Amino acid sequence: MERHSENPSTDQLxxxxxxxxxxxxxxxxxxxxxxxxxxxxxxxxxxxxxxAQHAHSEIxxxxxxxxxxxxxxxxxxxxxxxxxxxxxxxxxMYLYSAAETLGxxxxxxxRMLITGRQKYSSIFNYPTLSYADVGVIGWLVDGxxxxxxxxxxRSSYGPYARAMVRICKEESFHQRQxxxxxxxxxxxxxxxxxxxxESVDRFWWPSLMMFGPPDDQSPNTERSMAWGIKRHxxxxxxxxxxxxxxxxxxxxxxxxxxxxxxxxxxxGHYDFGEVDWAEFRAVVGGAGPCNAERIARRRAAHQEGxxxxxxxxAHAAKNHDDPERGGAAAEAAR
Ligand code: FAQ
Numbered sequence: 001m002e003r004h005s006e007n008p009s010t011d012q013l014x015x016x017x018x019x020x021x022x023x024x025x026x027x028x029x030x031x032x033x034x035x036x037x038x039x040x041x042x043x044x045x046x047x048x049x050x051x052a053q054h055a056h057s058e059i060x061x062x063x064x065x066x067x068x069x070x071x072x073x074x075x076x077x078x079x080x081x082x083x084x085x086x087x088x089x090x091x092x093m094y095l096y097s098a099a100e101t102l103g104x105x106x107x108x109x110x111r112m113l114i115t116g117r118q119k120y121s122s123i124f125n126y127p128t129l130s131y132a133d134v135g136v137i138g139w140l141v142d143g144x145x146x147x148x149x150x151x152x153x154r155s156s157y158g159p160y161a162r163a164m165v166r167i168c169k170e171e172s173f174h175q176r177q178x179x180x181x182x183x184x185x186x187x188x189x190x191x192x193x194x195x196x197x198e199s200v201d202r203f204w205w206p207s208l209m210m211f212g213p214p215d216d217q218s219p220n221t222e223r224s225m226a227w228g229i230k231r232h233x234x235x236x237x238x239x240x241x242x243x244x245x246x247x248x249x250x251x252x253x254x255x256x257x258x259x260x261x262x263x264x265x266x267x268g269h270y271d272f273g274e275v276d277w278a279e280f281r282a283v284v285g286g287a288g289p290c291n292a293e294r295i296a297r298r299r300a301a302h303q304e305g306x307x308x309x310x311x312x313x314a315h316a317a318k319n320h321d322d323p324e325r326g327g328a329a330a331e332a333a334r
Pocket of ligand 1: 037049050053054055057058061062088107116120121122123137141142148166209210211213217218219220221228230233284
């Protein structure tokens, strides 16, 4: 059920203390914060940071799979891949719009991305070397994204939570198309099976890194949980992903590259090995195999699109001034 904010407008509450108490009470009642509501600066900043990083991930995340659109093995696979990559662009747009409601415009956020001042998910700094990677990204990367994002549908910031509902529905379709592609390849030749296994070997550990640093090294988790932005810690979601994925790997017939992976009946979870956190830090810090390439591509696309943005702005300004076109200024003047 959709929950709407019951916050009074800012002018109904007069002191900063009252506003802050009202904000805390809204969070405590598990109600949503909406753009018109007062919020602490730290909350606004955290939301902008997380939403911007998420939006950038969707946009940069188009590149590794987009790399294979021209080389898809059949018309059917090409149509599916095209649609998936377009969906990622759509997710980026919803998310930039959600950030806009907090006062952070898309142009400014894009500038932050292409000048390396904002992050995007580490996973997209790894290369896609075979068509099996398209399936493995769907299965593992979209699978991890869903695991992380389903709880975000209950995130305390309304526009983000609502964007997440639609995004999760599409991600779950992406995950299934990836798994279906891998099932098909596993029923194929020995060469195809080897291609799938080799891809799983490369993507398993980076997929676990998507959930972020371990809880004891995650500076934002505690605050974000208290504000209802995050609903689970990084380690909880990583464990949930492992538990969900191991049986799927068994059905598929692939081996996950972790000798430490085994069922622990006492915990009721799979134990798994230690992620290489030095690699994670290096990739997030810019030294991953494809960081420079991804940003250079994004920067070039932004420059190539400059004339389109200029034309769109000129068109919007013209409409704005032209009463026949029903522009905003014309409406106001009527
Ligand atoms: N990569 O204190 P924490 C997708 C940063 S969408 C890079 O734990 P937090 C769809 C973190 O931002 C994938 N940086 O931070 C798709 C923070 O940065 P700061 C993206 C990372 O925010 C599929 C610092 O490290 N999903 O895949 C990573 O509480 C297929 C300290 O970390 C989202 O963005 C990382 N893996 O928790 C598209 C979901 N992990 O403070 C195409 C929403 C952490 O220095 C194809 N985001 N950092 O600026 C979240 O749930 C959270 O932001 C976490 C991190 C869980 C990612």
